[in-house]
Amino acid sequence: MTDLNTAPNLTDADGFYEALIAAHKDLTPEQSTALNARLILLLANHVGDRDILLAALKNARETGR
Amino acid sequence: MADIFEQALYPYRRSADQDAAAPVRHPVIVVGAGPVGLAAALDLTLKDVPVLLLDDNDRVSTGSRAICFAKRTLEIMDRLGCGQPLVDKGVTWNKGKVFFDERKVYEFDLLAEAGHRRPAFINLQQYYFEAVLLERLRELEAEGRPVEIRGRNKVTGVTRDDSGVQLTVETPDGPYSLDADWLIACDGAKSPIRSFMGLDFHGRVFEDNFLIADVKMDADFPTERWFWFDPPFNRGQSALLHKQPDGVWRIDLQLGWDIDREMEMREENVIPRLKAMLGEEAEFSLEWISIYTFQCRRMERFAHGRVLFAGDSAHQVSPFGARGANSGIQDADNLAWKLKLVLDGAAPESLMESYNRERVQAADENILNSTRSTDFITPKSDISRIFRDAVLNLAEDHPFARPLVNSGRLSLPTAYVGSDLSGEDALPGGPERTRPGAPAVDAPVGGGWLLERLGTDFILLGLNTSLPDMPGGDTLPVTVLTIEIEDDRLGALRERYLGRNEQAVYLIRPDQHIAARWPAHDRKAISAALAAATGGMS
Numbered sequence: 344m345t346d347l348n349t350a351p352n353l354t355d356a357d358g359f360y361e362a363l364i365a366a367h368k369d370l371t372p373e374q375s376t377a378l379n380a381r382l383i384l385l386l387a388n389h390v391g392d393r394d395i396l397l398a399a400l401k402n403a404r405e406t407g408r
Numbered sequence: 409m410a411d412i413f414e415q416a417l418y419p420y421r422r423s424a425d426q427d428a429a430a431p432v433r434h435p436v437i438v439v440g441a442g443p444v445g446l447a448a449a450l451d452l453t454l455k456d457v458p459v460l461l462l463d464d465n466d467r468v469s470t471g472s473r474a475i476c477f478a479k480r481t482l483e484i485m486d487r488l489g490c491g492q493p494l495v496d497k498g499v500t501w502n503k504g505k506v507f508f509d510e511r512k513v514y515e516f517d518l519l520a521e522a523g524h525r526r527p528a529f530i531n532l533q534q535y536y537f538e539a540v541l542l543e544r545l546r547e548l549e550a551e552g553r554p555v556e557i558r559g560r561n562k563v564t565g566v567t568r569d570d571s572g573v574q575l576t577v578e579t580p581d582g583p584y585s586l587d588a589d590w591l592i593a594c595d596g597a598k599s600p601i602r603s604f605m606g607l608d609f610h611g612r613v614f615e616d617n618f619l620i621a622d623v624k625m626d627a628d629f630p631t632e633r634w635f636w637f638d639p640p641f642n643r644g645q646s647a648l649l650h651k652q653p654d655g656v657w658r659i660d661l662q663l664g665w666d667i668d669r670e671m672e673m674r675e676e677n678v679i680p681r682l683k684a685m686l687g688e689e690a691e692f693s694l695e696w697i698s699i700y701t702f703q704c705r706r707m708e709r710f711a712h713g714r715v716l717f718a719g720d721s722a723h724q725v726s727p728f729g730a731r732g733a734n735s736g737i738q739d740a741d742n743l744a745w746k747l748k749l750v751l752d753g754a755a756p757e758s759l760m761e762s763y764n765r766e767r768v769q770a771a772d773e774n775i776l777n778s779t780r781s782t783d784f785i786t787p788k789s790d791i792s793r794i795f796r797d798a799v800l801n802l803a804e805d806h807p808f809a810r811p812l813v814n815s816g817r818l819s820l821p822t823a824y825v826g827s828d829l830s831g832e833d834a835l836p837g838g839p840e841r842t843r844p845g846a847p848a849v850d851a852p853v854g855g856g857w858l859l860e861r862l863g864t865d866f867i868l869l870g871l872n873t874s875l876p877d878m879p880g881g882d883t884l885p886v887t888v889l890t891i892e893i894e895d896d897r898l899g900a901l902r903e904r905y906l907g908r909n910e911q912a913v914y915l916i917r918p919d920q921h922i923a924a925r926w927p928a929h930d931r932k933a934i935s936a937a938l939a940a941a942t943g944g945m946s
Contacts, residue, residue: 376791380798388808 347398413535416466417542420560420580431585434460435751437575438592439563439601441465443474443534444719444736445594446541449555450488451744453545454864457751458554460586461545462577466559468542471696472622472658473534474733475650480821480847481737482526483859487920490544491526494537498530499651504633506815508800510640514810518818523900524850525857529818531652533622534733566591566604568713590747591715594736599721605712611705612779614726616786617663619672619699621682622656625692629657635815637785637800641684646785646815649685656695659685660727662786669699702726704779706771711764716743723771725778728785728816735774738821739767745864745918749942754884759943762829770822777817784814821847824921831915831924831937837907838925848920851900853891858901863887864918866941868934871901872911875929884942917941 353359366382367375387396418441425432438449441463449461477494485491502519505512518528542557549555564583565576573591577584593601602609629649636647645662652658661681663672671677678697683690706723710716719736743763749755787793802809824830824845833844841849851858868875870890878886896902906912913930915923915937924937 376794377798377801380794381802384795384798384802384809384812385806 345392345395347395347402349402412539413468413470416559417468417539418463418557418559419466420558422579422581423556423558425586426579426581426584428584431574431587433572433587433589434458435588436460436590436592436747437462437573437586437588438594439463440594440596440719440721441538441542441557442469442594442596442719443537443541443733444740445592446538446545447484447488447737448592448594448718448740448744449557450490450541450545450548451740452747453548453553453555454488455744455748456554457744457748459556460588461555461557462561462563463557463559464562468535468538470535471533471620471698472652472656474537474730475531475533475652475658476730476734476818477530477532477537478730478734478819479524479526479528480819481734482530483847483850483920484737484741485541486526486860487862487864488541488544490540493540493543494532495526495530497536497540497653498532499631499653500527500530501631501633501651502528503630504635504815506800506803506813507634507636507639508797508804509638511804513800513804514813516810523852523898525859526850529730531650531658533652533656536653537733563595563600563604566601566715568605568715570713573714589714589751592743593715593717593721594719594740595721597720597724599717601715602707602717602721605715607707607712609705609707611703611724611775613703614701614782614786615665617665617667617669617672617699617701618727619659619661619663619678619681619697621659621661621678621697622652622695623659623682623686623692624654624656624695625686625690626655627657627686627690627692637796637815639685642681647685648815657692661685663699673697673699700727702782704775704782706768706775709764710739710767710771711760716747716760716763718743718767722767723775725774726782727778728781729774729778729818730816731774731778731819734819735770735822738770739763741919742767746943748918749884755942756944762827762943766822766824766827766829769824769827773822774819781814781816785816823847829917829923829941829943831940832926832933833924834926834933835907835909835912836927838909838912839904839907842905842914842922842925844922844924846922848914848916848922849904851904852897853901854895854897858891859920861889861891862916862920866918866923866938867914867916869914869916870911870929871905871914873913873928875913884938886938915941 438445438461449459452459504516506514562578564578567574573588575586634649648660650658710722718739725731746759787796799812830844865885865887868888872893874890875888913926923941
């Protein structure tokens, strides 16, 4: 089983972050939330692996509360 | 002629039991002549178990109610001798469409595989389903089989002890008492018997209302299941359109929780809703209107001594997925052969505990599936609705999102995985779908079908291998059946039962679930599996 990779893995971290914010440009909070939902579903399908997805959900839930 | 649901098909007649000095004792009393009670009574009657069927009514149900009957139900009805009239009368369908807002986002076809006698589903009004089973019961009665149905016999009290069950029954001529060795309670979601016995019924209530309308019209909609999320004609809610026989269409409209039920039921309010959906110019008449709310819950146990609960009395699901009546029929299917063996002394009474375990497992599977569907169809939080809409938006262009669209996961039979009735799975690389616990999968054999060859006893099936007769002296009837692979017209038998093996031996229960399988005949192993499958006695 592969573990959830929480080590740095983005090829261009600053570039990705900029693109992420830009994707939400001019959207209302409701539209942004909908975009985020579609994004999560697209990425989740790409990952596929159930254990990794559940680990990511757990991690996200437990961080920053 | 009046519609079938307006006729007293089993009118009240005074029974000699009502004049008896002491309560007359019956081996099996079934309470409730709905689909599940009728199926249980038929199954036991065919096994020559004397059955008394009591119903508080004298006719079949009004309204379409459980309209979708699944392939497994039809296969069980074939075993009970009335599958064909159901299929002849029913509307066969395999395809469905899902709409979101004004767009079609997804289409599906349930019949991906050839080589099955019965279709994935038929639509048939519950009153026709009940009428066909009732007619079959009458046929068996006319043949002299030990079955009796008593209309307008309302059970008003139940007590039980170790030796059996005592009932009080109200009739137009007043009350009388009956005793039963076994009582099968198929008396519906509000089960009076469950209340008399003070038994629990826990689960989740869904705070929503659905308007159901049976609409008679000449329309050229295709024979498909159409489901809408958030359509223009029912904003923020869902809708379902389904075809039934006789030009009757079933429409389900979600209304939300905070409504005035009495107002919504009025024709003057229903008609505009339907016109918004079907078009202003649509001409139709209303056959039946109902508003329902639903719950997903089950009894903690389905077997309480010699009282067995089956169907809605034991478990309720949301309607999405057609898992109510279809799972109730499987309860009856699971129960009848076990009760027969117990009554014959061929299995210990504890065998009935396996009914409890296997059907509780099935109920949990059905409740899980229907709860998930309900949460998708009627999101319970803002974020749940946001993800639901995201899935629907993505589904239009992206195949990956389509399996996430959940407008009901349609009823499939439960495989009793891990049941202590299941014996060994000794067939190397045997197909997953026919592993022990699973229902036997149909396949074409010669000019007929595998399932119709199985009959109602335990079956020892030799595929491409001939088997010796079972040794005599057993209390258990086991039918030995050999099928040669040249009878396998489509290669379906090989694919569904052999895998890469050249031959196999299957032990199949009377409810057509697989008990065990081996690569070759092994008398000791077969005896052990048979003992396990009958609760450890034979």
